[in-house]
Amino acid sequence: MSISQVDLSIGKEEAELVQQCIDARWLSEGPQTKAFAESLQAFTGSKFLSFAPNATLGLYLAFLALDVPPGSEVLIPSYTFYGSATAAVFAGLKPVFVDCNPKTFNSDVEHFKAALTPNARIMMPVHIYGQCCDMTALMAFAKEHQLLVLEDAAQALGAKHKGRHAGTFGDIGVVSFYSDKTITTGEGGMLMTQSEEMHAKISLLRNQGRPNAGTFIHPSLGMNFRITDIQAAIGRAQLKKFDAIYAAKVHKWNFYEKALKGVGDLRFMEVNKDSNLIAFRFPILSKHRDGLMKAMTDQGIQTRGFFYPMHLQPKLRSEPAVTLENCEMLYAEGQCLPIHFQLQDSDLQFICDTIKDYFKKG
Ligand SMILES: Cc1ncc(COP(=O)(O)O)c(C=O)c1O
Structure with a gap:
């Protein structure tokens, strides 16, 4: 897989x-x-x-x-x-x-x-x-x-x-x-x-x-x-193809949300009430980010961490140093699940099962 x-x-x-x-x-x-x-x-x-x-x-x-x-x-x-x-x-x-x-x-x-x-x-x-x-x-x-x-x-x-x-x-x-x-x-x-x-x-x-x-x-x-x-x-x-891609991504977003709701300590991105959502990835947050990423990599699922905050980047680092705690928390806890057009429901199920198994094993 x-x-x-x-x-x-x-x-x-x-x-x-x-x-x-x-x-x-x-x-x-x-x-x-x-x-x-x-x-x-x-x-x-x-x-x-x-x-x-x-x-x-x-x-x-x-x-x-x-x-x-x-x-x-x-x-x-x-x-x-x-x-x-x-x-x-x-x-x-x-x-x-x-x-x-x-x-x-x-x-x-x-x-x-x-x-x-x-x-x-x-x-x-x-x-x-x-x-x-x-x-x-x-x-x-x-x-x-x-x-x-x-x-x-x-x-x-x-x-x-x-x-x-x-x-x-x-x-x-x-x-x-x-x-x-x-x-x-x-x-x-x-x-x-x-x-x-x-x-x-x-x-x-x-x-x-x-x-x-x-x-x-x-x-x-x-x-x-x-x-x-x-x-x-x-x-x-x-x-x-925009409408078809959009509809497919809405389906995948809903699939993830339903399958992963209440699993472990997972949290999802919330959408501002005045905005629609054109799903880019399916971002998840967990205090167990590294373990989860490893469990997925072991199963052949490509993972992607969140952005490393700009104020911490080696060449952009703010002087004097600042703490921007929400951005730092996102980097520490966030990762993106794939949501591209070609994914089948069976792929999504496999990803969700891998995540559930990880939390079950504790
Ligand atoms: C928020 C944001 N800004 C700028 C860029 C740069 O876009 P490009 O890869 O087309 O240069 C990206 C690319 O992913 C992005 O996510």
Whole structure:
């Protein structure tokens, strides 16, 4: 028995659209990218949208576009993926780490408030594990303190707060299409903004500082953050599968919740009342994390721990040292169970039985 954390739902639909790129002899950004952007605009309701090679570079590009003075501070949840924080560092900014809610794993307004500094210019809500932060409260806080808002919606395609898509509240929102996300282009990211002016800035920065190719006069500074039509073709086919993937994941989430309720000391992630859930993994918390992980590894089930908090990372460590107890607790107790599309009920049953056996053996 071998059960992986991640598996893809790709097949002939993706291959057919990739074949179209080859038949058209067009591989760089072109008709597939335009069509993918239009479908994503309809899907997310974002007024403006552009792509980046991945979400880490997308966040970096977004920081450049926000254009705050060098050395400005950015309020970043400590419970996030490394790229959220390193994007700020490479953009010449200073992360200030923020604790999170131990039940939803997202950072709430009180956590951002506790970390607020006079030099903070940007706030970065991160929509963790496919649910949306309370953006009503966070946007009010940002307005009160004149903070720009960059939403890390890398894991949150399809997640909504009060019906509005993650990443469309702040100045810029960034989504990832990496292989473990709900839909994938292998590597890939997108930036959403509701401001025409911000979109124009992003477009110049991502495309060599010129509005269109075909001229070698570059009115602005810019680099190359473009994607390929092959990625976009795969993305178009993937987006059509979103509803099927979503429904399958809801089924798996409910399966786990029912089968594991009351088992040992297990606790589950709670979903904010104003958010839907696009299940990313099935996160569980237990004081017996290491034993549980070993028991699963022994049975061929691939385990995945939680994020190591940013404020403890060797190269990002806060000086003076801070304690952000909820993020530290999540790392110590958390692990993710796989929830990908390809898993069968028999796989889920096997995982749940392995966990139950572990607790029975005490
Ligand atoms: C919260 C978060 N932010 C940023 C990223 C970076 O995304 P990418 O792998 O597309 O660079 C990830 C990737 O998993 C993520 O989970």
